Amino acid sequence: MKLAGMPKQILELELNQRLPVNIEPPCQLRCTYQVFDHESYYKLTLEVESNLTIICQRCLQSFKYSYKNNTNIAICSTEALAEKMLHEYETIVSENALVDLKEVLTDEMHLYTPKNHIDIEACSKDVSQYLGISS
Numbered sequence: 001m002k003l004a005g006m007p008k009q010i011l012e013l014e015l016n017q018r019l020p021v022n023i024e025p026p027c028q029l030r031c032t033y034q035v036f037d038h039e040s041y042y043k044l045t046l047e048v049e050s051n052l053t054i055i056c057q058r059c060l061q062s063f064k065y066s067y068k069n070n071t072n073i074a075i076c077s078t079e080a081l082a083e084k085m086l087h088e089y090e091t092i093v094s095e096n097a098l099v100d101l102k103e104v105l106t107d108e109m110h111l112y113t114p115k116n117h118i119d120i121e122a123c124s125k126d127v128s129q130y131l132g133i134s135s
């Protein structure tokens with residue numbers, strides 16, 4: 001993609017491959033991204049928003065979650081460069097600067113979505129008691 005230098009792009013998309021178990025499909029995202037051309041790498045900025053349904057992995061009840069996250073990703077041409085960038089950014093190695101945004105966003109879902117009810121008090125009492133007895 002030759003996106004460097006372009007203004008912010010807004011994309012609505014639905015993820016359906018490799019979704020983490022804690023997200024109930026459909027996983028529809030609104031993604032704002034922009035690519036900056038640096039000397040030795042491209043910087044991809046991502047702003048992702050979504051109203052997700054999360055399945056708590058503790059009590060297995062689902063709940064609505066308003067997801068919002070900003071990430072900066074360095075798209076590097078070599079592993080060595082990617083390693084150097086790691087302290088500053090998340091990195092992707094791509095020789096030709098081609099990036100599959102769906103892959104990137106799916107990885108992000110794995111990393112940044114909550115696996116459980118954020119407040120343990122919100123976990124279904126019945127199920128957690130049941131689990132307590134059975135374990």
Ligand SMILES: [Zn+2]
Pocket residue numbers: 056057058059060061116117122123124
């Ligand atoms: Zn829960």
